[in-house]
Amino acid sequence: MKIPVKFSKGEKIFLGIFFAAYAGVAVWNFGKVEFPSGIAHVWQIKVPLPSILGTLNPMTIIMTALLLVILIYLAFDFKRHLKKIPSRKQSAIELVLSFMYDLVKDVTPAEEFVRPVFYIATTLFLFILFSNILGGIPGIGIGVSPNGSLKLNLFTDTWHSPTGDLNTNVTYAIMVLFISHIFAIKLKGLKEWxxxxxxxxxxxxxxxxxxxxxxxxxxxxxxxGNIAGGGIMVLMLSYLVKYTFVPVILWGFFGFFVGTIQAFVFSILAIAYIGIQLEQ
Amino acid sequence: MKRKIPISFFKHSNIVFNFGVTVVSNVLVGGLIGYYLDKWTFNNKVLLIIFLLLGIVSGMYNGMKLLLEEAKKADDEKNKKT
Known part of the structure; x- marks a missing residue:
């Protein structure tokens, strides 16, 4: 099917001038754009604690706290507006949660561990989903300029995504490992485990x-890799076209599409790892 | 020519991606354990090589286990349909 598009004469003149100006600015811009330096550095502060624990990434902590507040508020809001006849929002959330519950029920062999695994998996899913989506929206952040001083990014970068920091992901992955083994010991006993x-x-x-x-x-x-690599890809692609296109589209793709898939994959794998340990 | 990418494409490519990641991370863990054990004990690179080989073997073993599980799952689904 082809949709016929017709412009009046005034619109044609306007579009012609607009695109000519766009191309002119792009060509004028072409030689001037430099690759932003200092992007490999993140804001870190030192605290007097032994070796590994001695460095903090304040942006990660701030954004994690913000996300927790948002998620807890949403949960309470959801609980307050629960109805017998579900509204649109309620039915959407119920659909996602019941889908996850069926998935957990299929994988987990022991009946009494279905609900705990479901809580863990959905909590991980919601947190990672929200933090990935936050990484696709332009927002306020604190970066490091090339000479090492801090600078404020006002909508020139996305919100700092907590999952773009390896510390967050390793914490959750190790948590899942410990949970799976503790559940296995609880179910089978130490000797069988x-x-x-x-x-x-x-x-x-x-x-x-x-x-x-x-x-x-x-x-x-x-x-x-998916979240941090997406950020680097956006940077490189927008540099290669010399910012002729706005990087918002790419941020949207990597934040919303890849982010949703990866959040889902993370929780699926958490369920699978716990399920494998629980098998008799 | 217009071709739609089916949803199962992502599922299948995820299996392949999983296999690769499993093998590489096993080799990585073996190498790391070997490196630090070697550094703290004899420092003559024998333990590093032993653990690296163990990591490679375990990568292959775990990767094959994963693929076999996926194959079994696919077979079960096929049997359910017919």
């Missing part, structure tokens, strides 16, 4: 241990 490590035969013990440690690494790096 330890037997799982020498399952085909005792020669596979080091492989199984390395495999267990590899799970949180692949789990966290997948999300981090």
């Amino acid at each position: 330890a037997k799982g490590f020498i399952s085909p035969n005792p020669i596979m013990l080091p492989m199984n241990i390395i495999g267990e440690f590899a799970k949180p690494i692949s789990h966290s790096l997948r999300l981090f």
Whole structure:
């Protein structure tokens, strides 16, 4: 099907002038754009704690706290407006949650662990979804200029996404690892759980241990790579076209589309890792 | 020519992506454990090589396990349909 588009003469003249000016500005801009330097640095502060714990990323902490407040407010708001005949918002949330519940029910073999796993998976899903979407909206942030001083980004960058920081992702992945093993010990008992490590035969013990440690690494790096890589891709693509196109479209694609898929994949994998451990 | 990408394309490409990530992360973990054990003990790179090889073997083992599980799941779905 073809939609006929017709312009009047005045519109044609306006569009012609607009595109000519656009092209002129783009050509004039072409030689002047420099690749922004200092983007590899993030704002960090030192605190007097031993080695690894001694550095903080304040932007991550601020945005995480903000997201938590937003999510808790939304949850209370949702609870206050619960009705027998659901409104639009309520039915949308119910659809997502019941879909997740069915998924958990399929994977988790033990009946009494379905609800805890469901709570963990949906909490992770909602937090990561909101933080990824926040990474697709232009907003206020604090960056580091090339000479090392702090600068305020007013809508020249997206909101700082907490999942674009590896620390957040590793925390959640290690949390899932611990939860899966604790649930397995609770369900099967310590002896049966330890037997799982020498399952085909005792020669596979080091492989199984390395495999267990590899799970949180692949789990966290997948999300981090998608979100941080998306940011770098947007930067490179907008530099290559010399900011002829506004990067908002790319931010939208990487934030909303890739972000939603990755949030879903993260929670699916969390369910799968717990489900594998719970198998008898 | 117009072709629509089906939803199952993402599902299938995710399996392949999963396999790659699993293998690489296993090798990475093996290498890291070997490096630090080697640094803190004899410092002659023997433990590094042993653990790197273990990591490679475990990467292959876990990757194959993942693929076999996916194949089993696909078979089950096929049997359910017929």
